[in-house]
Amino acid sequence: MKRVYLDNAAATKMDPRVRETMKPYFVGEFGNAGGLYQEGRRAKKTLDDARESIARNLGARAEEIIFTSGGTESDNLAIFGVADAVRLEFCLGTSFHIITTKFEHHAVLEPVKQLEKKGFNVTYLDVGSEGIINPNDVRTALRPETILVTIMYANNEIGTIQPIREISKIIKEYRTQKHVAISSSSGGEIAKWPYFHTDACQASGYLDTNVNNLGVDLMTINGSKIYGPKGIGLLYRRMGTKIKPMIYGGNQEMRLRAGTENISLIVGLAKAIKIVQEARITETKRLTSLRDYFIFELQKRIPKVVLNGHATKRLPNNINVSILDIEGESLLLYCDAKGISFSTGSACTSDSLDPSHVILALGKPYEFAHSSMRFTLGRDTTKEDIDYVLAKLPTIVERLRVISPIKIDINAKSISHPEAFAGKLKGKAKGRNYK
Amino acid sequence: MDVINQNTGETWYYSDIVKDHFFRPRNLLLEKPKDENEFDAHGMVGSPACGDMMEMWMKIDKNTERISELKWKTFGCASAIAATSMYSVMLTENEGMMLDEALKVRPQDVMIRLGGLPNRKIHCSVLADKAFQKTANDYFRKTDQYDKIIVDGARVIDPLLNITDKDIEEAVLEGSQTLEEVQKKLKVGIGSPELETEIEQLIRFYIEKYYG
Numbered sequence: 001m002k003r004v005y006l007d008n009a010a011a012t013k014m015d016p017r018v019r020e021t022m023k024p025y026f027v028g029e030f031g032n033a034g035g036l037y038q039e040g041r042r043a044k045k046t047l048d049d050a051r052e053s054i055a056r057n058l059g060a061r062a063e064e065i066i067f068t069s070g071g072t073e074s075d076n077l078a079i080f081g082v083a084d085a086v087r088l089e090f091c092l093g094t095s096f097h098i099i100t101t102k103f104e105h106h107a108v109l110e111p112v113k114q115l116e117k118k119g120f121n122v123t124y125l126d127v128g129s130e131g132i133i134n135p136n137d138v139r140t141a142l143r144p145e146t147i148l149v150t151i152m153y154a155n156n157e158i159g160t161i162q163p164i165r166e167i168s169k170i171i172k173e174y175r176t177q178k179h180v181a182i183s184s185s186s187g188g189e190i191a192k193w194p195y196f197h198t199d200a201c202q203a204s205g206y207l208d209t210n211v212n213n214l215g216v217d218l219m220t221i222n223g224s225k226i227y228g229p230k231g232i233g234l235l236y237r238r239m240g241t242k243i244k245p246m247i248y249g250g251n252q253e254m255r256l257r258a259g260t261e262n263i264s265l266i267v268g269l270a271k272a273i274k275i276v277q278e279a280r281i282t283e284t285k286r287l288t289s290l291r292d293y294f295i296f297e298l299q300k301r302i303p304k305v306v307l308n309g310h311a312t313k314r315l316p317n318n319i320n321v322s323i324l325d326i327e328g329e330s331l332l333l334y335c336d337a338k339g340i341s342f343s344t345g346s347a348c349t350s351d352s353l354d355p356s357h358v359i360l361a362l363g364k365p366y367e368f369a370h371s372s373m374r375f376t377l378g379r380d381t382t383k384e385d386i387d388y389v390l391a392k393l394p395t396i397v398e399r400l401r402v403i404s405p406i407k408i409d410i411n412a413k414s415i416s417h418p419e420a421f422a423g424k425l426k427g428k429a430k431g432r433n434y435k
Numbered sequence: 436m437d438v439i440n441q442n443t444g445e446t447w448y449y450s451d452i453v454k455d456h457f458f459r460p461r462n463l464l465l466e467k468p469k470d471e472n473e474f475d476a477h478g479m480v481g482s483p484a485c486g487d488m489m490e491m492w493m494k495i496d497k498n499t500e501r502i503s504e505l506k507w508k509t510f511g512c513a514s515a516i517a518a519t520s521m522y523s524v525m526l527t528e529n530e531g532m533m534l535d536e537a538l539k540v541r542p543q544d545v546m547i548r549l550g551g552l553p554n555r556k557i558h559c560s561v562l563a564d565k566a567f568q569k570t571a572n573d574y575f576r577k578t579d580q581y582d583k584i585i586v587d588g589a590r591v592i593d594p595l596l597n598i599t600d601k602d603i604e605e606a607v608l609e610g611s612q613t614l615e616e617v618q619k620k621l622k623v624g625i626g627s628p629e630l631e632t633e634i635e636q637l638i639r640f641y642i643e644k645y646y647g
Contacts, residue, residue, distance in 0.1 A: 327515075333513050348559065
């Protein structure tokens with residue numbers, strides 16, 4: 001049966017050119033880059049070249065690239081790394097502050113929550129109804145004890161693009177003012193903070209990731225979202241940005257991430273980054289028109305389809321809609337049976353049974369999250385694929401709407417049938433519980 | 436590629452019976468009733484755990500007192516659809532069950548007929564059971580059998596944190612199996628060790644009820 005894979009924000013198919021690049025390093029070129037003999041030196045050279053190539057593509061210096069096991073580890077290293085460094089430098093009793101957003105990936109939210117438990121203060125910025133941070137909110141939230149601002153480049157569920165350059169400008173201004181204010185009195189050390197970290201996992205296939213254009217101090221990228229291998233990622237760390245490692249046991253990765261370098265994955269990542277950079281502009285153009293066609297036709301053919309997130313300030317491959325009155329897992333499985341793959345923000349598909357925190361952060365009732373579907377296009381997606389989905393979807397939606405007992409108002413601001421939950425309404429069903 | 440269930444070797448996330456009832460649900464109500472008297476009773480519930488909703492309608496044969504029709508609609512996932520479909524079949528097959536007999540059908544009886552559900556999806560299947568209790572209450576109310584009404588009221592277990600038996604039930608349905616796991620979710624009884632025995636009893640009761 002025909003299969004249309006529309007979950008490229010979850011995983012991308014590895015580019016055959018990436019696979020070819022990796023092949024020699026599984027068997028023949030197996031050396032440890034720490035060895036002084038020939039095999040080791042060859043591995044070291046390959047490692048250095050890969051790092052150099054990635055650095056060039058990001059406008060960075062080679063020693064600013066730290067290889068990790070993926071996006072999650074890079075986010076953890078950025079957040080805990082900065083927190084540990086600042087705690088070591090200053091007295092432990094000081095209460096430091098972190099700024100992030102309500103709709104970050106859990107790889108950022110969970111580490112931040114751990115720090116909150118340990119006494120850090122955290123500001124979770126609102127994301128507005130369109131899913132875009134207002135840079136002025138960052139300005140307002142900054143405090144002298146703020147050590148880190150971590151805001152994603154593009155949201156993984158709704159694809160909305162955040163004003164990273166504007167935010168980095170605000171942070172730089174703030175640091176400068178602080179430096180002037182402090183240097184007159186005591187040392188001026190604390191003036192280095194806050195650092196600015198961005199998770200660019202979803203963005204790196206489509207947006208400018210030049211670290212100087214963006215003005216970030218730390219940036220997360222991983223391989224599996226850009227047609228590269230899984231299990232590999234990197235953290236860009238601007239020179240002078242103080243972080244502590246999380247994994248000890250060796251001097252690899254500028255002593256910030258111990259462990260023997262996985263050369264095959266690293267060359268795979270380097271190749272993947274090179275390829276997406278080259279294809280970025282044309283692919284963005286192609287997918288943007290495909291995306292807009294998909295959204296337009298969906299809303300034309302199916303009633304009560306609400307687009308989640310800003311219509312144009314979103315990744316070219318992201319379509320996130322709430323198809324009201326039907327539950328996401330049911331639609332997903334009916335579509336899967338017709339050969340269509342995508343994902344949903346419905347509580348029923350999450351391990352925690354929580355509906356998507358991203359859709360709730362947009363200020364919509366939980367039923368919108370329960371009905372939210374994410375279609376993410378990729379390099380293999382054609383117009384024929386989209387037409388296939390557009391042909392199948394209306395019938396399936398109609399069938400599930402016949403099953404459904406609810407009829408949600410498209411402009412609803414609160415839950416539709418509170419009586420069904422009488423006596424047991426908790427945060428989740430009210431749709432204002434943020435997790 | 437299909438995901439293969441390690442226990443059953445089946446290539447779908449759910450059993451073949453679940454799949455069949457999901458794709459061909461039985462006893463669905465396609466059009467909402469035009470007037471109140473078309474059915475003898477009606478009930479609607481929502482699951483606070485995940486937000487699914489279930490609505491049910493029932494007809495009782497006046498002569499035999501048996502359930503002649505049990506129709507439903509749901510805003511819910513595959514487990515909710517399949518379990519309710521199976522539940523409605525069980526209550527209406529073989530001339531239909533007596534009401535008191537039907538009220539004794541446990542969620543795990545439905546599970547057995549379905550060939551099992553993934554653990555964390557069990558709470559979805561419980562929705563049918565709860566919607567039926569509400570529908571039965573509606574019938575008892577309409578037929579003046581007030582003594583038979585079972586009110587699903589909550590009892591406060593931890594007065595400090597205002598945590599009820601229903602909260603503990605939900606925690607068990609969401610996968611907690613031990614006092615520690617329930618406390619991690621609810622903090623119930625933390626600081627009141629004298630409550631622990633009762634909480635543990637409730638956990639055992641709900642595990643037996645839904646997983647036993």
